[in-house]
Amino acid sequence: MQAVILAAGLGSRLKKLTENNTKSMVEVNGISLMERMLRILDTKSLSNIVVVTGYKSEFFINYIKSLNINTKLTFINNEIYDKTNNIYSMYLAKDEMIKEDSILLESDLIFDDKMISELLEDNRENLALVAKYECWMDGTCLKINENEEILNFISGKEFNFDDADKYFKTINIYKFSK
Template sequence: MQALILAAGMGSRLQKYTLDKPKCLVEVNGVSLLKRIVYSLKLANVNKIVIVTGYKDCVLKSYIKENMNNIEVDFIHSADYAKTNNIYSVQLAQDILQRDDTILIESDLIYHPELISRIVEAEGEAIAAVARYKSWMDGTVVKLDKQQGITEFIEKSDFDHTQLETYYKTVNIYKFSKSFSQNKLVPFLNAFVQAFGKNHYYELVLKAITFISPGEVKPYVVEGKWYEIDDPDDLRVANELFANQMR
């Protein structure tokens, strides 16, 4: 099992907090998001880590060299980070995805450190961490069937506000088997980028896969606290939610 961490974005909505560093180095209660993610991976015995870098990549590499020299990290650099979205980061890592089972994590998340262990243990070729939709959440949601398969990925622009109680928010942590990446994810990913370009979210690829094969992507429902940090208000909330974790 390996981990692929997406950390190319500029994090511009965080304003002063990302002027001199990538978003994954923003601290919650004195501990960087990246350090928290790596800690959770080590708890799950995921010791091979690949990071897709972009904005302030030299700062990120220096941080890892100075603070995490006991872990194996490889880097893939997205030179077009300012003009592309995370679908391109995943495409750059397509060879990595096809060599082993992979935990894919977006680097602006904070969560209980044991969450990755639980996702690693979950059964299925493709697992998406999801949580019951709440009003503060932003971005893609999914719907589940009674057999607990994901039947639909729904973009924010397509929300049916009469159905919000049935929605689950994607937490932006996934587990993909080597076979799933080889036979589904990477072929669909390349076809999507060729047709629509690089400035999209990779969840649109999962949406297409699910449209053709409903239930193929299985959910892991996150019951504990987690947060996605996009702006200063999110950072303030995260500092409150995780006040007693890894200080």
């Protein structure tokens, strides 16, 4: 099992916080989002951590290398990060993702390490971690059935507040079979 982290974006909505850093280098309680994520992943006996970079790539790679992570690190650069999105960054990592099962994470997350343990221990080949929809959440939602299978995705245009109690939101952590 390996991890793939999508970290190419500008983080422009964070304004001054990302003038001299990438979004995942922003600190919360004295530790960057990326360092916290890498430290958690480094304890999970993964074979590899693939990081797709883009914005300030060389600076960001040097920062990650300075953290002295024990797990093997592989870097992929999205040279057109300013014109693409996470789906394209994931596409760039496809050759790594077909080598072995992968945990896919966006780089701007804060999560408990138990979430990763549970994901690794779950015997299902493909998973999307979700949370019950709450009014402050944005982006695409989904509906799931009683067997925890995704029934359909709900785009912003299709969102119906009358059905909001039936919606879930992905939290941008996934497990994919190779």
